Amino acid sequence: MGSEIRLTLLCDNYVQQPGLRAEHGLAILVEGPWGRVLLDTGQSRTAGHNADRLGIDLQSxxxxxxxxxxxxxxxxxxxxLYRTGEVRVVAHPEAFAPKYVRLQETARERYIGVPFCREELESLGANFILSREAWALAEGLWVTGEVEREVAWEPADERLLVRENGLLSRDPLRDDLSLILVTSEGLILVLGCAHAGVVNIVQRAMELTACTRVRALIGGMHLVKAHAEFLEKTAGILEEWGVEQIVAAHCTGWMAGAFLRQRLGDRVRMGEVGQQWQFRV
Ligand SMILES: [Zn+2]
Ligand SMILES: [Zn+2]
Incomplete structure (x- = not known):
């Protein structure tokens, strides 16, 4: 990739291109001078299928x-893993905690954690590196580590639970990590679900890198259930920070995506499977 960075949305909730598939899930391939990094894998075989259809070999x-x-x-x-073989897999240690969602209609809980046991994944080639800390995977490529919830008005999703010592309680989602790419034109943030809150994550990225220009924000923002006041505050801060490009994918939701677009204009786009973006390093 030389001096370019390319991002490809391999899995998302929305699709328009024939032959590609969508599902409730996210996977973003990040290519740059440091090689190929995959953020997330979607919920089923979709990311693999779409990579095949787009002619992207995940082996590398x-x-x-x-x-x-x-x-x-x-x-x-x-x-x-079938496609990559042995590969480094980076996550927060609490990613493997037993996670649930409380369904409002029935007040029942459904398991929504990692659907495999760690041993199975290791037998397929996953070399796990579990860390709470921020660290640089390579020069100019950071994992945020655990993100402090500094902005209290970014509300936690009450439906998301974790089982600890046999008891279900609200999941603090400390395992929420994002990728930070540092370029000469500012930061590119690649978000999974942004459970830590978009504003908190951007703030963390600015602290870590000592860079305050945000070139792009791409990924899930978990705003499906966000109320208007919260959306307004989020949009206001993103505007104040001069975030140049926003791709509202996955769990951002159409309503929140449309709100951000109305508020921030053309710099906001909805994500869909197969989209690619190129940036200078
Ligand atoms: Zn999530
Ligand atoms: Zn999600």
Whole structure:
């Protein structure tokens, strides 16, 4: 890739191109001078299928980063491992915690954690590196590590739970990680679900890199259930920071995506499977 960075949306909730598939899930291939990194794997075989259809060979992926443990980001890992063989898999140690969602209609809980056991994934070639800390995978390529919830008005999703010591309680989702790409034109943030809150994540990225220009924000923003006041505050801060490009994918939701577009204009686009973006390093 030389002096270019390319991002490809391999799995997303929306699709328009014939032959490609969508599902509730996310996978973004990030290519740059440091090689190929895959953020998330979707929930099933979709990311693998779409990579095949787009002529992208995942065998050369050197690192898979799991943004968090939810099934819609980790469920495609087995299919990805079939293609990569032995590969480094980076995640937060709590990504493997037993995670649930409380369904409002029935007040029942459904398991939504990693749908494989770690041993199976290791037998397929996953070399896990589990860390809470921020660290540089390569020069100019960071994993945020655990993100402090500094902005209190970014509400946690009450439906998301974790089982600890036999008891279900609200999942703090400390395992939520994002990727930061540092370029000469500013930061590119690649988000999984942004459970830590978009504003908190951007703030963390700025602290880590000492860079305040945000070239692009691409990925899931988990705004499906966000109320208007929260969306307004988020949009206001993104505008104040001068975020240049926003791709609202996956769990951002159409309503929130449309709101951001109305508020921030053309710089906001909805994500869909097969989209690619190129940036200068
Ligand atoms: Zn999630
Ligand atoms: Zn998600």
């Amino acid at each position: 992926v050197g690192t898979v980063v799991l943004s968090h443990g939810h099934y819609d980001h980790t469920g495609g890992l087995r299919e990805v």
